[in-house]
Amino acid sequence: QKEVEQDPGPLSVPEGAIVSLNCTYSNSAFQYFMWYRQYSRKGPELLMYTYSSGNKEDGRFTAQVDKSSKYISLFIRDSQPSDSATYLCAMSGFSGGYNKLIFGAGTRLAVHP
């Protein structure tokens, strides 16, 4: 079983829709949770960074962490064609004697006008 599971999609939604992206994980040592956005043929860029359980909002984006269920989500409100990208979840924590950072496989999102 992978330490981080993420549905690869693709996910196709109409402009204006609310998008929900999710990851589950198995390692309870993970303490930091991130979402990266990656446009085609580009490097990922950090979108959201959270430390504890709960919600964090930044504009149209909301990151949600539920440590008890080992489940994290990213919500995108009023989705735009410019949101079309691959979204990678990532998490880190001290495990096995060192700080470990693990990425999900990424979910490809397409927002059509």
Next chain:
Amino acid sequence: DGGITQSPKYLFRKEGQNVTLSCEQNLNHDAMYWYRQDPGQGLRLIYYSQIVNDFQKGDIAEGYSVSREKKESFPLTVTSAQKNPTAFYLCASSIRGTTGELFFGEGSRLTVL
């Protein structure tokens, strides 16, 4: 502008040849990383370096080598021992540690013919 520069963006090589990918950062970050990205898979760590003249193997270091002679530079050599070298290679840096706030370059796509 501060950032990470990877070169070349695209590279074609014949099987059996070593290739070196360049990564330079002017963010004054201590830590630098090399990841490999394949379709449908998360980013996999090849090598990382927390400080000049020191580096550690990641999860898939076999067939790769690195050096860290300067803080700004972390080149990756893909050797002929790497069995499946065709991939998208990403260099990243962070202020310290691996809590997850990584800054990525735009990537280098290597195709071995």
